[in-house]
Every structure is written in C-alpha cells, then in structure tokens.
Amino acid sequence: MPHKIMDFRSDTVTRPSDEMRRAMALAEVGDDIYEDDPTSNELNRYAAELTGKEAAIFACSGTMGNLLAFLTAGSHGESLLAGKRSHVWCAEVGGFSAIAGMCPYPLTDDDGIPKPEEIAAQNRADGNIHHPQTTILALENTHNYTGGIAVPPDKFAAAARAGKSLGFHVHLDGARIFNAAVRCGVDVKEFTKEVDSVQFCLSKGLGAPLGSMLCGTRDFIERAKRWRKRIGGAQRQLGIAAAGGLYALKNNIERLAEDHDNARYLAELLKKGGVPVEEVPGMTNMIFFPLKDGQVSDDDFEKKCLEKGMLAHMIEPRRVRLVTHIDIDREDVERAAAIVLEVLSA
Numbered sequence: 001m002p003h004k005i006m007d008f009r010s011d012t013v014t015r016p017s018d019e020m021r022r023a024m025a026l027a028e029v030g031d032d033i034y035e036d037d038p039t040s041n042e043l044n045r046y047a048a049e050l051t052g053k054e055a056a057i058f059a060c061s062g063t064m065g066n067l068l069a070f071l072t073a074g075s076h077g078e079s080l081l082a083g084k085r086s087h088v089w090c091a092e093v094g095g096f097s098a099i100a101g102m103c104p105y106p107l108t109d110d111d112g113i114p115k116p117e118e119i120a121a122q123n124r125a126d127g128n129i130h131h132p133q134t135t136i137l138a139l140e141n142t143h144n145y146t147g148g149i150a151v152p153p154d155k156f157a158a159a160a161r162a163g164k165s166l167g168f169h170v171h172l173d174g175a176r177i178f179n180a181a182v183r184c185g186v187d188v189k190e191f192t193k194e195v196d197s198v199q200f201c202l203s204k205g206l207g208a209p210l211g212s213m214l215c216g217t218r219d220f221i222e223r224a225k226r227w228r229k230r231i232g233g234a235q236r237q238l239g240i241a242a243a244g245g246l247y248a249l250k251n252n253i254e255r256l257a258e259d260h261d262n263a264r265y266l267a268e269l270l271k272k273g274g275v276p277v278e279e280v281p282g283m284t285n286m287i288f289f290p291l292k293d294g295q296v297s298d299d300d301f302e303k304k305c306l307e308k309g310m311l312a313h314m315i316e317p318r319r320v321r322l323v324t325h326i327d328i329d330r331e332d333v334e335r336a337a338a339i340v341l342e343v344l345s346a
C-alpha cells in the first residue's frame, strides 16, 4: 500500500479524528447570537476556566481573535507595541492598522519576547500632543517565526508587567499557548494571569478543524462580542464547531508533548545528517533550517519532498519550517528525515 502524504507544513493541517467528528455531529445546538447554543456556551465557560478569565468567546480564526482584542482595547490613532517578528505584525495582513486603525511601534523579539526596557522605551503614552498614545502591548507565546520558542513564565511575566506598569492593555497572541505550557511544565494560567486578554487557536496542535477563543474580563468580552457582530464574525449553530473545540481542549492538550518529542527527534536525525537545524531554547513542535547556497532552489525543495511523499514549507526564502502534530508519528518522522536528507544531498 502506498504511504500517505505526510504533511509537515503546519499544525493547522490536522484532520478531526473520528471521535471528534462524532462529538461535532451529535452536538446539541441553538443559536449562538441569541446565546442559547448550549455547546458554544459550554466551550466559552470551559475556555475561560482554563485560562483563569471571567469570560470567553469563539472567533472564526486566530487572526480574528487578535483583531477583536485590538478593536476592543484600542482606538484609531493609538499605538500598539508588537514584536517585529510577531504574527500580528508579519502575518495578519496589517489588520491592526487596516481595520483597528492603530499605529504600530516595533519591538525587538529575536528571542521570542521583547525586553522590558525596550517596552518602556517605546512607550508613547506620555500625554505629548504629537504622539500616538500607546494603549496596547501584544505578546506571543509560543513564538512562531523565531522558532516556535516557548518563552518561560518568568521572562514572559517580566515583559507583560512592563506593559501593565505603563497602563497598557496587554494582549497575548497565544495561538499555541498550550504548547508553551506543556513545554514549560506549568499550568497555562502561569501565562494568562499576566495578561488582560488572550487568544488561543483550537485549530492548530489541538486538532480541531476551526476556531479560536478570545478570553478576558466579562466587560471586555461583552464589548468584543459587539465587534465580532460588526465585522460579521458571529455565528448561529456554533455548537457544531464548539464541540470540536471542547473535544480538543479535553483530550489533546497533554499529548502536545508527543509533538515536541517528535520535533526534537526530527531535529536530531537531520543534525546527524549534517543539516544545520536552528538551535532555539524552549523548542516545541517546529524546527527550522536554512537551505545553503548551491543546494536545491526553494521551489525544488518543496517539489522534490512532495514527490517522495512529504509536504514541507518554505516559511521565508531559503528557510524551511517543518511542524509536527497529531497526524505525524515517530515512523513518519524517520521517513521525513530520510526524504529531506535525500533531497538535500541530490
């Protein structure tokens, strides 16, 4: 029997398991806009409980969850501090300025998190009539573009507290915050207690087909709900999607450790074969390595990997990202390492 195509492009590619599909098919539903969808209400309650917040709402995507936070906590012409390599800055099509009307100030986040001193130095909440007043600090954990780094609780808290002490709304883009919690061996509240709002994705390593949760105070979430309605993100029989999310949160958090082990194993196998895999502290479920001068072109790398049975992703020119997830097992990792080494040596 031919092998399946192994998909290492992202953890967004996970397919819902049979059990998750069953939970979704059988979900009790209502109309979430009337707030009488019991499964959606239960997901909101459960997400708020897990993150230690008063309330939560479902967003269609992580991008929408982050945007709702910015729309709710900020205003046109105010400034938002975010890392230069953060997802909100690099990969959300400029939504914070295009839609929320905010003016971004970049922070250095090459280690996955900006330094407290730099947060203070970029502050424009100084009453100066010329300045766009800073109102939001956006942090990210795990930090995708720098290597899937799980920023440890103490470093994370230092950055968040620097923002709080200046009176900013501190938002966590926690698309993969459960990967960070599992990697650091702490309850997710160790991170979420430091921030005013958090967005996390159900649709990545947790294995649900869609959706993200935005969590915060009751008042904040009530206001975010209006924004969600305004931008067309409110849903009706949401319980079908919510059931997938609930299943993911109840079954798939602890197992993220397997994805981290598999990524580490993949890195080891590639390094043994001479591939200069990027070394990062707090590595989670993704590995990165450069294509050297004289090696295959970016397009050929993807094409030749696919011919041999795996999908890989060039996250930037000459930089490969491979991600492990619930549909990748140890045997897949061994096959993938062999394929990559073969393609690179050709």
Ligand SMILES: *Cc1c(COP(=O)(O)O)cnc(C)c1O
Pocket: 060, 061, 062, 063, 064, 087, 088, 140, 142, 144, 173, 175, 176, 201, 203, 212
């Ligand atoms: C994927 C991702 C998002 C956005 O999620 P979508 O559901 O793809 O919109 C936000 N932040 C980070 C760090 C991500 O990796």
